[in-house]
Amino acid sequence: MEHLEPVKEFFQQISDHPIFRKTPEDEEAIVDQSITLCRDYINFKLAQGGLIHKRGTGPELDNFSEVSAHIIVTGFQLEQFHPSVYKDVCRKLHLNLSSDAVISDAVHEVANELFRGGINWPRIISLFVFTGALASECVASYHPDYVHTVTTSFRDVVERRLATWVLQRGGWVDVVTTVDGFRYNHSLRVQSIISAAVGFLVALLLTGTT
Template sequence: MEVLRRSSVFAAEAMYGFECLPTDKELMSQSKALCRDYILSRLHLAGLGWSKAELNLHMSSGSLSEVSAVLLCLGDELECMRPSVYKNVARQLNISVSIESMVTDAFLAVAAEIFSTGITWGKVVSLYAVAGALAVDCVQQGQPATVHTIIDSLGQFVRKFLAPWLKKRGGWMDITKCVVKSDPAPEPHWLASSTESFKYLLTTLYVYIMKEQ
């Protein structure tokens, strides 16, 4: 299954931004790379046919891999707390995933609503959870190409609305403060998104990571 092939360039572009204060363009590339990882993990969990070889072609590395691991860890926690919110998103929004413009408009509307009262890491995680769930809907309904639309829409939203907030925190690595490693030398696998697999322990409650900062 050909899904997300063109997004493979994001990981290479994204790594530069972790070495200095990232630009808007770098933050967008990093955000899209992280979205790709998040979506791939959700497609795998849904049993949508990705082989280990295909998955390894898209593995993130270095600092981006650590951020991706934490994002997935927090996403697992959030989705477990609110399972009904992050399933069948297309049906909840009453949209057809075969119409890319409709998917874009709906996703951006949800994103705007999530951040209407401020920005927190919890809300950022929620945005990725929505993207992941919507991508699963697209693939299940035979519209894998629309997944690219979701990734692009998230990247543009980050660049337009979240980049200043991310810059104030020094970039994406700040999200790692939401967890603490329980193993001094973990062997992270970006796809194994359970808290136990990543050997991370949450240091904050859902209410804490969702409150405005």
């Protein structure tokens, strides 16, 4: 369909980037990599929903970098555990998808709530899941041009709030080890961290931003 051409062009390149295999030199590198990670997550999300490819014909996890694949797997698990949180986000946030500013404000507002109590990987992954849900609803509502705004807004959040923390952890690759812990460690501590991350979104989406 013609209205999907912009988003298809946006996702022509998927990641298998050697930049994730070495320690980033500075925060600028963290920010640059975040664009690829966000685009990969949204690309996979849209493909799984049949929004840019026929179901079953989209990119496989093996097509992505290890970092992107881990974020995708954990994000989809988080969404499966809490499906009501990441569904109908535009309605819950009273978004009318009328402008780039509306989309950008929504991403920043959610980020403000998520990271108000601190930064950790579950909260960061929760932001990936939110951006994927928002981008999907933009495409489904015939506004694929807003997908780029979702991605750039995510990048801005990383630049302003997350880059220093991620760099101190050794870069985005740190999520690979951490995500393995969340997938296979069922301790109360891990469960409480994930629940806290989701809790921020629950509170925000129940009250809306307006």
